[in-house]
Amino acid sequence: MIEHVRSAVIIFTGLLAAGHAVRPPPAIAQGTSATVTTPGGDVTILADRLEEISADNLIIATGNVEITKATARLLADRVEINRETGVAVAEGRVIFYDGIDRLVGERIEYNLKSGTGVVYEARSSVSPYYRIDGDRVERLGESRYHVRRGMFTTCEADPPAWSFRFREADVDLEEGLVGRGGAFWVRNLPLLPVFPFFAAAIRRERQTGFLFPRFGGSSFKGPFLELPFYWAIADNVDATVTLNEYTKRGTGGSGEIRYIISDTTRGNAAGFFLKEYQVNESGTGHDDNRGFWRMQHTTLLAPGLVFKADINGASDDQLLRDYGDALNQRSAQRLDSNIFLTWTTTNWNVIGNVYWYQDLTTPAAIELNRVPEITVTRNRTPVPGVPGLLWDFDGQATNVVRTIGSEGVRVDVHPRITRPVSVFGFFTVSPFLGGRVTAYDKTVTGSRIGLDGVTVDTVSNDPRVRTLIESGADFEARAARIYTLSGFNNVDAALHSIEPRVNYTSIEGEHLTKIPNWGSPLDVIPRTSLLTYSVINRIRARTIAPEGTEAQRWEFVRFTLGQTYDFRADTRPFGNLTGELIVDPSRIVRFRGDTSLSPYVGGFQTGTTDVTLTLPAITAAVGTRYNRSDQTNFLQGTLSADLTRWATARFITNWDLHTDTFVENRFGFDFKYQCWAISVEYVQRSVRGDELRFAVNLLGLGAPITTGTGIGALTGTTGQAPTAGKIR
Numbered sequence: 142m143i144e145h146v147r148s149a150v151i152i153f154t155g156l157l158a159a160g161h162a163v164r165p166p167p168a169i170a171q172g173t174s175a176t177v178t179t180p181g182g183d184v185t186i187l188a189d190r191l192e193e194i195s196a197d198n199l200i201i202a203t204g205n206v207e208i209t210k211a212t213a214r215l216l217a218d219r220v221e222i223n224r225e226t227g228v229a230v231a232e233g234r235v236i237f238y239d240g241i242d243r244l245v246g247e248r249i250e251y252n253l254k255s256g257t258g259v260v261y262e263a264r265s266s267v268s269p270y271y272r273i274d275g276d277r278v279e280r281l282g283e284s285r286y287h288v289r290r291g292m293f294t295t296c297e298a299d300p301p302a303w304s305f306r307f308r309e310a311d312v313d314l315e316e317g318l319v320g321r322g323g324a325f326w327v328r329n330l331p332l333l334p335v336f337p338f339f340a341a342a343i344r345r346e347r348q349t350g351f352l353f354p355r356f357g358g359s360s361f362k363g364p365f366l367e368l369p370f371y372w373a374i375a376d377n378v379d380a381t382v383t384l385n386e387y388t389k390r391g392t393g394g395s396g397e398i399r400y401i402i403s404d405t406t407r408g409n410a411a412g413f414f415l416k417e418y419q420v421n422e423s424g425t426g427h428d429d430n431r432g433f434w435r436m437q438h439t440t441l442l443a444p445g446l447v448f449k450a451d452i453n454g455a456s457d458d459q460l461l462r463d464y465g466d467a468l469n470q471r472s473a474q475r476l477d478s479n480i481f482l483t484w485t486t487t488n489w490n491v492i493g494n495v496y497w498y499q500d501l502t503t504p505a506a507i508e509l510n511r512v513p514e515i516t517v518t519r520n521r522t523p524v525p526g527v528p529g530l531l532w533d534f535d536g537q538a539t540n541v542v543r544t545i546g547s548e549g550v551r552v553d554v555h556p557r558i559t560r561p562v563s564v565f566g567f568f569t570v571s572p573f574l575g576g577r578v579t580a581y582d583k584t585v586t587g588s589r590i591g592l593d594g595v596t597v598d599t600v601s602n603d604p605r606v607r608t609l610i611e612s613g614a615d616f617e618a619r620a621a622r623i624y625t626l627s628g629f630n631n632v633d634a635a636l637h638s639i640e641p642r643v644n645y646t647s648i649e650g651e652h653l654t655k656i657p658n659w660g661s662p663l664d665v666i667p668r669t670s671l672l673t674y675s676v677i678n679r680i681r682a683r684t685i686a687p688e689g690t691e692a693q694r695w696e697f698v699r700f701t702l703g704q705t706y707d708f709r710a711d712t713r714p715f716g717n718l719t720g721e722l723i724v725d726p727s728r729i730v731r732f733r734g735d736t737s738l739s740p741y742v743g744g745f746q747t748g749t750t751d752v753t754l755t756l757p758a759i760t761a762a763v764g765t766r767y768n769r770s771d772q773t774n775f776l777q778g779t780l781s782a783d784l785t786r787w788a789t790a791r792f793i794t795n796w797d798l799h800t801d802t803f804v805e806n807r808f809g810f811d812f813k814y815q816c817w818a819i820s821v822e823y824v825q826r827s828v829r830g831d832e833l834r835f836a837v838n839l840l841g842l843g844a845p846i847t848t849g850t851g852i853g854a855l856t857g858t859t860g861q862a863p864t865a866g867k868i869r
Contacts, residue, residue, distance in 0.1 A: 175200070185209045186220075198225045206231075214238040228252050246278075257281065263288075270295045270816070270841055271343055273312065286312040293318060293341055295841040296816035300328050303817055303839055305339045317342040341841070349373045352381075360830030361463070363389030377401045391417040393432075408438030408450075413464070432456045433464075449481040458501040463829060468795055468805050471829075475500050490518045497542075505593040506544035509660040514539040521559065531559045541659045546597035549583040553663050557611065568618035577609040577650075579663060585655045598657060605657075609650035609666065616643040630727065633685045635697065640677040647671075668709065675703030699723040715740045730754055743769060758783040774799040787813050791822075802827050816840040 173191040189204025200222045208215040218233025230250050237244040244265040251258030260278040275291035294304035308322030323336035340350040355367040369383040380398040393415030401407040414432040436452045453476040455461060465471035475498045482493040497510035519534035537553045557575030564570060583600040590596050621638040648669035658664045678700040686692035705716035717737040725731045734750040748767040759782045766775040776796040783789050791809035809822035817839050824832040
């Protein structure tokens with residue numbers, strides 16, 4: 142008997158009763174009790190009435206029956222146990238309790254010896270929120286069941302807000318549920334009346350299967366369908382593969398694989414492919430194969446030795462503009478690829494890098510690839526045997542490879558020594574002296590314009606060596622004072638500091654001309670006699686800290702002014718006046734702005750402002766970007782507001798003030814309920830048409846069920862792997 146009850150409880154321990162709760166019978170004084178000894182331990186039986194029928198070897202318990210074994214309890218109106226066959230039958234408001242898990246049924250038949258059983262009209266639940274109901278639930282073996290005419294959901298209401306109803310399903314409490322002959326219901330409405338297969342994980346995070354299909358329409362891509370499939374390959378490897386059909390563009394697919402080999406090795410790879418056969422209104426045109434690929438990998442080879450790879454590419458320069466989603470993706474100027482091998486010690490840092498990129502702004506092959514580049518850096522450390530003297534070093538060796546223009550090898554060596562001197566503790570002066578030698582295996586002889594219209598240098602194979610002497614000094618000081626605010630606005634004290642800084646740098650050298658320009662600041666170092674000065678005002682605040690807690694500290698205000706003066710300039714020696722202001726009085730409203738102002742003509746040259754508002758129900762930000770030289774004048778704004786406890790509104794705008802064009806606007810609403818959420822987003826773009834997106838997230842089913850008209854393959858299936866149930 143005890144084994145009978147114990148097994149029956151364990152069988153349905155993970156099943157969760159999702160509908161209305163069935164309460165156990167009210168506690169009353171039990172009339173009789175009995176104890177049954179089994180190989181698994183004693184079972185205690187309490188009931189209003191116990192009857193033993195010796196001829197049939199039966200025990201019949203009726204009236205408020207409670208059978209207890211350890212933490213498991215069986216409550217019923219009537220239980221009949223056959224000592225010889227091991228068959229137990231419980232009827233009338235049957236409830237199994239085992240910890241927090243519960244199963245409710247009208248009748249349970251269980252054979253203790255064979256380990257099989259049947260629950261009729263079952264309502265069951267598994268922590269934390271899964272609910273499985275069935276007209277007939279059969280136990281097939283340890284943790285395995287067969288459910289007939291059942292339902293799966295994570296909702297508490299009855300009828301549930303959503304559910305999958307199926308003809309039959311196989312359930313493994315350690316794996317998941319696989320149903321056949323299913324349909325997706327919204328309350329009492331079969332929204333998707335045919336689902337041949339359905340799968341959901343119960344106590345596992347991942348389950349192989351089809352995700353909910355995504356579909357929609359777009360003025361650029363037309364009506365479309367995206368059918369994603371999730372593959373849980375192993376505990377440390379999974380993948381997502383999606384079939385894409387865009388009626389105005391073509392047919393293709395996308396995929397991503399994610400892996401974790403060890404604690405020190407992980408990565409992912411993704412790709413998108415589209416066969417474009419519909420590109421104009423007549424349905425004829427190009428027959429192009431277009432695609433995008435990405436691979437990222439990180440490995441810690443040894444302490445301080447790290448290998449990283451980040452490789453990106455596209456079939457053509459317009460792919461991201463056509464199929465990208467985020468504005469920064471659609472407006473990308475280049476796709477960078479890097480392979481790094483980094484070695485770091487206490488004082489040295491060595492980086493070996495293979496770098497190449499795809500320029501998305503021109504079809505001409507003007508890319509300057511560094512294959513490879515080795516950089517060596519030494520932190521500032523004391524010179525042995527010379528007290529107070531410090532030295533640092535940086536060097537670089539680069540092999541530049543390109544199709545159009547000059548290419549070759551550059552080697553740069555730059556050591557420097559510094560001697561900081563404190564002047565009576567009021568300020569510090571740090572004179573420095575350094576040298577730089579930069580060698581090129583090419584010498585520029587002139588320039589020409591190629592057939593592609595690109596101006597490039599003409600070079601000879603004669604080496605060119607530039608030598609520079611760098612000298613100067615840094616001046617730094619700091620004055621500070623603490624002000625006690627006695628709890629005003631919950632601020633205990635404020636620290637005000639003034640930090641003036643002055644730098645003078647002189648650079649002299651030989652062979653500064655006829656040097657190839659291979660896209661590095663190293664190639665354009667002029668003779669210099671430059672004075673740079675700045676002053677930083679800071680106010681740091683500290684809150685009142687109740688006993689046993691830590692005070693919070695933050696930068697209340699920071700104001701910086703700076704400028705340069707060029708002693709070598711014959712006219713207009715003053716550089717632009719730069720300024721930065723940060724104001725964060727309460728961590729509710731924060732302002733940050735920076736600008737540069739010409740002291741001669743033109744006034745403001747650049748400017749950036751950002752204002753953020755953070756409240757419990759509202760988050761907002763407004764930013765501007767201005768650059769006089771390239772006529773940039775841009776406004777960006779975001780707003781997220783909780784309209785109610787279950788509804789949130791979102792708005793994002795990107796406005797080109799120079800052309801008075803709304804480049805992109807996004808309007809969205811999120812509705813969140815107990816067991817499901819829905820998001821609606823409308824994307825308005827100045828190019829490539831508008832988009833309408835729809836997403837549903839069902840609690841316990843992992844990745845959102847989405848429909849939309851966005852990039853789909855490049856963003857919709859290459860994110861974080863789903864971690865729960867899947868449509869299958």
